[in-house]
Amino acid sequence: MTVVFSLEAPYRRAYELHRLTFGSGGPVVAIVAGLHGNELNSMHAVNLLASALQVQRPQGTVHLFPLVNTFGGDEGVKRWPFDDRDLNRAFPGDPAGTSVERIAAAVLAHSEADVCVDVHSGAPHVRELPQVRAPMSGRELELARAMGLPVVWRRTGERLDATGLVGAWRQAGRHALHVVGGRGITLDTEHSGTLARGLNRLLSSLGLTPPIGPGETVADVTRGEIETHRAPCGGFFVPEVRVGARVKPGHLLGYMQIPIGGDRIGEVRAASSGVVMTVRAWPMVHAAELLVRVAATG
Numbered sequence: 001m002t003v004v005f006s007l008e009a010p011y012r013r014a015y016e017l018h019r020l021t022f023g024s025g026g027p028v029v030a031i032v033a034g035l036h037g038n039e040l041n042s043m044h045a046v047n048l049l050a051s052a053l054q055v056q057r058p059q060g061t062v063h064l065f066p067l068v069n070t071f072g073g074d075e076g077v078k079r080w081p082f083d084d085r086d087l088n089r090a091f092p093g094d095p096a097g098t099s100v101e102r103i104a105a106a107v108l109a110h111s112e113a114d115v116c117v118d119v120h121s122g123a124p125h126v127r128e129l130p131q132v133r134a135p136m137s138g139r140e141l142e143l144a145r146a147m148g149l150p151v152v153w154r155r156t157g158e159r160l161d162a163t164g165l166v167g168a169w170r171q172a173g174r175h176a177l178h179v180v181g182g183r184g185i186t187l188d189t190e191h192s193g194t195l196a197r198g199l200n201r202l203l204s205s206l207g208l209t210p211p212i213g214p215g216e217t218v219a220d221v222t223r224g225e226i227e228t229h230r231a232p233c234g235g236f237f238v239p240e241v242r243v244g245a246r247v248k249p250g251h252l253l254g255y256m257q258i259p260i261g262g263d264r265i266g267e268v269r270a271a272s273s274g275v276v277m278t279v280r281a282w283p284m285v286h287a288a289e290l291l292v293r294v295a296a297t298g
């Protein structure tokens, strides 16, 4: 482990950006986790990959950053605690800027690679089936599909936001992918393992590591092929499905009840066949908030 960047902190030990490097030469892959300090599945996935790489000895170079936002990790919060800024909205950063801008600039500078992956968990209020988000076509979509994660989500506009790490990498001419799995503030070992195997398959597809066997992609979709259910009114949402469940039209996904007393005030049912890719984990909802997403399985 190498400390590639550090920053004096006023009242505690200095901030340190840690990088683990395996192998040497090309191709070079960089995998970043924990830009958001409360996204434990992303950290665990990268650490699982690190233990695999200790025995696999890659034919090429793999740089791993298991936890960028260490101070957020200490406090169990997503953002950078000193000024409550989102590190993933601070790119490309500034070596002479504020603390998040300096850290962002350091992450970008030390993750120089042919292929880059930014690993996240879902927000604390939703659980996500492990998925890779990729552009609609091109080399990045090929790389995304090679991961064999349960969901490939092809998105328009994926290249536009350069204040995020994936966009900044793309602006710098690197192939970059955005991976998400599980829920913030929660360690889910099954989803972390799925993410780690997906990352390992990506390395295999680039010739860095031996093949580990295929994954199972159950849905390869665009936004139009994802059925999004939002709360019809405020209330308490009780899910009846878990992420990864296969559903058919009419399947009960969950119901809304009045928080005090529990009277049922509405049901949420699938309209088409698919796999449940997102489920609300924090049940108190306001109208129009996300409850469930179902990705079409064709």
Ligand SMILES: [Zn+2]
Residues within 6 Å of the ligand: 035, 036, 039, 120, 121
């Ligand atoms: Zn995140």
